[in-house]
Amino acid sequence: MASSTSDHRRPLLPQGAEITTGVNGLDKVILRDxxxxxxxxxxxxxxxxxxxxxxxxxxSNHGSLEAHGFARNRFWSIDDNPPPLSTNPPNKSYIDLILKPSEDDLKIWPHSFEFRLRVILGPGGDLMLISRIRNTDTKPFTFTFAYHTYFSVSDVSEVRVEGLETLDYLDNLQNKERFTEQGDAIIFEGEVDKIYLSTPTKIAIIDHERKRTFVIRKDGLPDAVVWNPWDKKAKAMTDFGDEQYKHMLCVEAAAIEKPVTLKPGEEWRGRQEISAVPSSYCSGQLDPRKVLLSSS
Structure with missing residues (x-):
């Protein structure tokens, strides 16, 4: 995981992290194990x-502030002196990044803050994101948050999502009206854009064809967004290939229904960890619920 740096200095990097040149000559960090x-x-x-x-x-990095926020396409700096975090075990590659608002950012969202992000690549390939947002302003502010994790899948119509059944959700395709999920798993037969509420700490995405299960673990993020544009919307989107909806699924940990409010000096923390584990569920040999129970 990586980010661009706003200057050309080369700070001392943790083991397993390296800076290379990315798109348009911008610096990026790559973690390797x-x-x-x-x-x-x-x-x-x-x-x-x-x-x-x-x-x-x-x-494209374009998109409305309301739908996507602005942190996703800003210049981040490497944090040379991050506050201590207990999540720093040996044999893991990691990098600490920091984002502070620019003058232009303050015109869009007039609040002073520090957004720290630790990205950790575990020895088994697990990817962990730990976000900390501190209010450095003189007045409270409120925000919503989501990790935009888009997973690569073989065929979205053959994918199941376990862990969100029987939960309430807000349907963005129906003016955020509230419904309750009725199925024993989420399957995909058309456009989906839902915000599931009060979700468990673990969610599984079972890809039958690739015999792979993505497991999402999260903390501090009570909601989960599930999205796929399907064919008509994919063709209408300028930053999306016409047929690419078949091979992607967005499942992202989020805090949306109840926005986070921070008083001056307060800090919020959220964590998402994703892992990819082999599964033979497509041949009926693995109960996907066991993946949720065993992946701690």
């Missing part, structure tokens, strides 16, 4: 160099 796993801001690969995340071939 001894088994061949790697991660950067738009890429997460396993030891076979298979891409696990989805990025559109027409990827």
């Amino acid at each position: 001894i088994h061949g796993f790697s991660a950067e801001v738009t890429s997460w690969k396993n030891e076979y160099r298979e891409e696990l995340l989805f990025v559109s071939n027409k990827f």
Whole structure:
């Protein structure tokens, strides 16, 4: 995982992290481990160099502030002196990044803050994101938060999501009206754009064809967004390939229904960890619920 730096200095990096030149000559950080796993801001690969995340071939950083926020396309700096975090075990590659508002940012969202992000690549390829947002302003502010994790899947119509059944959700396709999920799992037969509420700490995405299960673990993020544009919307989107909806699924940990409010000096923390584990569920040999129970 990585980010661009706003200057050309080369700080001392933790073991397993390296700075390279990315798109348009911008700096980016790549994390690597001894088994061949790697991660950067738009890429997460396993030891076979298979891409696990989805990025559109027409990827753009544009989008409304309301829908996407602004932290995703800002220049981040490497945090040389991060506050201590207990999540720093040995044999893990990691990097600490920090974002502070620019003058232009303050015109869009007039609040002073520090956004710290620790990105950790575990020895088994697990990817952990720990976000900390501190209010450095003189007055309270309120925000919503979501990790935009788009997973690469074989065929979205053959994918199941476990862990969100029977929960309430807000349907963005129906003016955020509240419903209750009725199925024993979420399957995909058309456009989906839902915010699931009070979700468990673990969610599983079972990809039958690839015999792979993505497991999402989260903390401090009570909601989960599930999104796929399907065919008509994909064709209408300028930053999305017409047929790419078939091979992507967005499941992201979030805090949306109840926005976070921070008083001056207060800090919020959220964490998301994603892992890819082999599964033979497509042949009926694995109960996907066991994946949720065993992946701690």
